[in-house]
Amino acid sequence: MRNLVDDIPKRSRFKVGMVGRGKGAFFASYHRAAMRLCNRFNIVAGVFSSDPLTCREAGEAFDLAPDRIYTSFAKMAEREVAREDRIDVVVIVTPNHLHFEPCRLFLELGIPVICDKPLVNDLDEARALVRLAERKGVFFAVTYTYCGYPMVRDARARIRAGEIGDVRFMYVEYLLEWGADDLSKLGAKGGIWRDDPRKAGATGSIGDVGTHAFNILEFLSGRRCTELSARLSRIVPGRVLDDTGILQLNFEGGIEGLLWTSQAAPGHRNGLRFKIIGSNGSLEWSQEAPETLKLGRLGQSDLIYRRGQSDMMPEAAAIVSLPAGNSEGYLEALGVLYADFATGLEAGPTWRTSVATPIPDVVEGMRGVALSEASIRSDARRGWVSFPNG
Amino acid sequence: MRNLVDDIPKRSRFKVGMVGRGKGAFFASYHRAAMRLCNRFNIVAGVFSSDPLTCREAGEAFDLAPDRIYTSFAKMAEREVAREDRIDVVVIVTPNHLHFEPCRLFLELGIPVICDKPLVNDLDEARALVRLAERKGVFFAVTYTYCGYPMVRDARARIRAGEIGDVRFMYVEYLLEWGADDLSKLGAKGGIWRDDPRKAGATGSIGDVGTHAFNILEFLSGRRCTELSARLSRIVPGRVLDDTGILQLNFEGGIEGLLWTSQAAPGHRNGLRFKIIGSNGSLEWSQEAPETLKLGRLGQSDLIYRRGQSDMMPEAAAIVSLPAGNSEGYLEALGVLYADFATGLEAGPTWRTSVATPIPDVVEGMRGVALSEASIRSDARRGWVSFPNG
Amino acid sequence: MRNLVDDIPKRSRFKVGMVGRGKGAFFASYHRAAMRLCNRFNIVAGVFSSDPLTCREAGEAFDLAPDRIYTSFAKMAEREVAREDRIDVVVIVTPNHLHFEPCRLFLELGIPVICDKPLVNDLDEARALVRLAERKGVFFAVTYTYCGYPMVRDARARIRAGEIGDVRFMYVEYLLEWGADDLSKLGAKGGIWRDDPRKAGATGSIGDVGTHAFNILEFLSGRRCTELSARLSRIVPGRVLDDTGILQLNFEGGIEGLLWTSQAAPGHRNGLRFKIIGSNGSLEWSQEAPETLKLGRLGQSDLIYRRGQSDMMPEAAAIVSLPAGNSEGYLEALGVLYADFATGLEAGPTWRTSVATPIPDVVEGMRGVALSEASIRSDARRGWVSFPNG
């Protein structure tokens, strides 16, 4: 119950090289905050821009030694491998379309990789990374943040323990509002790139948030999606990529599913919600109220489970930081992932079995890319398609 | 603000002939309670069973004159039309598969009809009733109960007034749990007939609750569905009819929709919920917490509208019975419909324009039947089909 | 599970004489609606005004026989006792300061009485009614509406069954907003009389809603209040009577309590909420969301009980009308009381033991009056006082 607030000696921290943006970059700064919170990582090297001045300013802000501020990931790779005190892991938080090359390079060099989702924009690239990672056996993690929430893991553990009986149907929605407005108001940083296929990839809402929603269903149930039928919509006039998506899903074992995404739903901030329906109970969770998990039971009172209480499942209780009532939030969830990554990095070659909950790896990253690819195929045919394998 | 609790002189009430079951019949008894509450109807005649003894016991329980307790609707029709003090309206609350004949007969005789939903089980029959009702010009209402909730009407009025901008997407779910269990436990009255195609019709969850959910979308938006793609599922082993359905919908004006039904979702009692997404706001309502309506606004605070307050829309305020804070519930919603019906009956030939909110009529009833028919066609083809017209 | 919607033969209904207002009278009309809903009472006689014309109009609206429309309760009493088909019970819903005389007279004549709360405005009068009712042994009920909610009774039954361990502390609040505004805006019917000591009695918020809140604590726990310390406040400039009250309470068995009332709390419509704290659990209920009851458990998940489900306590399950998910509301709660009254009236002399849940009687009515009296004494002394006995 002391996961992120436990006092960790500084010297047991991992040396991080960061590939991403500096000041003002949203997600990069969340990763940095989560690393500080979990207290197992020190940024010692980085590439923050291809512009030398911008890059140096950012590096200095992080107090990096001048010779470890690089203007390209290739240089960073080359120089760092040559150092005695080389980085232990690279964290890649660049825009989506700039993930592939650094991932490939650091994997080739045997340097562990932590990469933001979606892994890449192209399924062939994703498959190449999967094969490379397998061949190298190197640690490779993808930051599916929402799997770091204790009550999501509590749900997973309860499902596995049979608390809702046989899983029969899985529903997930991920609704946001930022795309409801005229995109030109958003500006370059605010999200307009998310409607640009060269940067965002071939799908809009599916690639952006559908991948999270999809990942959480496979995470919760332990079942793989085998088929899907997708409808990709542009409900906002002028959109290039889908702002809204409906996916019908079939999973192993005959489980059915429904996934709904929208970037154009006013009144929804970061509205990820799931409902897993079993033969005698349903589990519901909402990312905007992440501290509780609701169990609806056939003909009986509902149970409201709460993070930090004595009746949590052990797998979830192990990652709790604060007592019930003192809310944890988004940064703690990301911090939990980083804490798991630290455990995995510490374990070395046995990293996959070092933690109770599977680390979201390159295969999970690849499946997110496959989701986009299959959705486009299905939407074009207005029908069902097989879910692509690795 | 005194709709159902206002004191109505007894002599202004309509004389009702009831075709349905007596003691122990769930929905029939709700109709009777709603009629008492709204205080505009007196049951004076009825058919409650084909068994004379059962029928007489039921009729006596309602203090009917012995000569107005009938053992068949045909006899009731024949004798009542011959009376000076004949019934003003017939209320039909028999099982679904026994709606058509009495509807047809009373329409033919020019006697106003109030019929429970779904109208009938067969689209041709539904179309026949539509044509007959048109030809006769007689009052014909279908009890889509949920349109009687003040906050549903408030939502409708706000959408029409443009409060959420352009409607872009409509979502509705209707989840129940009774079918999650082994159906043989339910017994004849408890619901097992709902899985029998001869009684329930050709669909399960779609016909039973999908019709309500569908009706509410058309009611809220004033737009007709033009196309749909349905997936009818049996997630409970052994089910004959669909216990779960996913419908993708296209409406006039390019509005898209999603409708999800399940009779096998533990923890859900009567879980009808909608979310209507517009260009600058979303409206959400849940049947299990019917007193409030949530408006999510782009980038701003949510508004929680509440029945009975001064900022209700006039169309909705007009049907309120109790002040805010003194909850109204299901029977009030049904009572509101009956109060509207009384106004319509009072108006005679101009009944359609006698109330601010459209009375759910035989066309709406027919569309519910069309929904089942189209869903089956679509599911068989695994693709999109046109929504059938009258 | 069919309490109010069950089909009751008309001839088993009780004949009611009503003393109160007609068209437009709020509470009187709720009583009439609740009687219709529960279907056990017929209004056959009444006094609706001292003005003959107004009175006759009201009586005609209820279809009363002209000779049973009276212009004074004294005349009604005199004539009705002389009739073969005399009224079975009188329902008194006049303004507070006009309760005593009719109560006294009908009791003297041995006619059962149902009286709105507060019983009277004066403790001596209340005690006189208690003694008279005891001497006569006649049925006398006070309409503490909130004891008619199934989940309030469920809470009572759970407390009695020891589900929260030993009761240690009881909290209740009753907050409304109507008095926050300038009272002169409200007009005669809207509530301005509630700040007039000649009509409302010696207290404002305490007499108006504090009596309900107090009654519910004694009802839930079965413990009598023995001492209290009151602070009566006028937080709205210009108020004569208390618009806000804080009462600290001691109950038998060393249980402590806190009661907070306000008529000047914007955003609160009819905000009655309680929280009963025991040694291992807390029960919470809110009148504005009356269908659920929350049980907070020491170190464990919360339970949300819901009306109409299989895990209700039998005492509460017995008064349910609709299945879970089809909301009951305020009128059902009042209807439950009337249904209990009908059972009591049917039982005759053994009426007190004819129902599982105690009928709120003249003693409970008297205790509400005692609450006002003791609060005034305590507030004047700024200290604790004994709670007056009968």
Added chain:
Amino acid sequence: MRNLVDDIPKRSRFKVGMVGRGKGAFFASYHRAAMRLCNRFNIVAGVFSSDPLTCREAGEAFDLAPDRIYTSFAKMAEREVAREDRIDVVVIVTPNHLHFEPCRLFLELGIPVICDKPLVNDLDEARALVRLAERKGVFFAVTYTYCGYPMVRDARARIRAGEIGDVRFMYVEYLLEWGADDLSKLGAKGGIWRDDPRKAGATGSIGDVGTHAFNILEFLSGRRCTELSARLSRIVPGRVLDDTGILQLNFEGGIEGLLWTSQAAPGHRNGLRFKIIGSNGSLEWSQEAPETLKLGRLGQSDLIYRRGQSDMMPEAAAIVSLPAGNSEGYLEALGVLYADFATGLEAGPTWRTSVATPIPDVVEGMRGVALSEASIRSDARRGWVSFPNG
């Protein structure tokens, strides 16, 4: 909108000496986590135990230089002032009864102090610290964590801007469950010391959580309490100090208040909730759902304000770290305070005016101690007492 996640150069951080416990100490570890999160402080020296071995182990865990790990705060004070690279600020997170001496000593030496609440256990000591701090003009902050929540500050700003009209009544409750059980089960760290007057001070629930609740009312309204009437209760058998308290409060300007604390309320984890009632609106907030603020408006819809949206008040928007929908929690609130402290420390002598929201200082700390003292006096007299001034 980037408060805690903004990238701050390491070299602009303040050097902290910590007086408190190491591994396993709950609150000390939260302070350390909040400092990491806000990224403006580096712990460089510390006293973690009077036992040299324990102390050294803790210091090493924080990678302190061996010569800056001290076994007494007196030694730390003596040696640090002599260093060129001396600490910029001392953070005191010892048990309550060990606050006074280090506060006094560091103030005397002119070293800024951050001290956990309650300030001390004795009012004379508190007054001495107030005078000393005034005389020295040194930065002195008390960690009233809950003032760091953005929506608490949003409430404060709305109240000041007149959004609810004139403040008329303030309610706050702070309910916990840990003390409901047999205290001997809790063990030394778990809370048994909280019932020991030598360690916890003269009050139990009042000193422990009532001080937070009281502070928040003064913080929100900007009004000082002038009088109170307290009831200190022991509802759990065997308790020495109050486990439950009811405080009636009078504030400047005729505002009334009610404060309720309990450490023995099963089902309540860290249940701090307030409701501020004005002439035309009420503001409500709950610590366990800290991301929203509810505004109830007279006769109108409720507004649900949410952290991170465009309609926040500027004072609150300035301290937000994550976008709406990505939850912030308890550590962010504490981090906000530390971020403010950093701004104050940076400002030097003008620290009080360096931030938009007042830093909780030694006077606020003293008022918490005064609350306990006055509560005891009032409870003994069963009546009202003046609130002591500095």
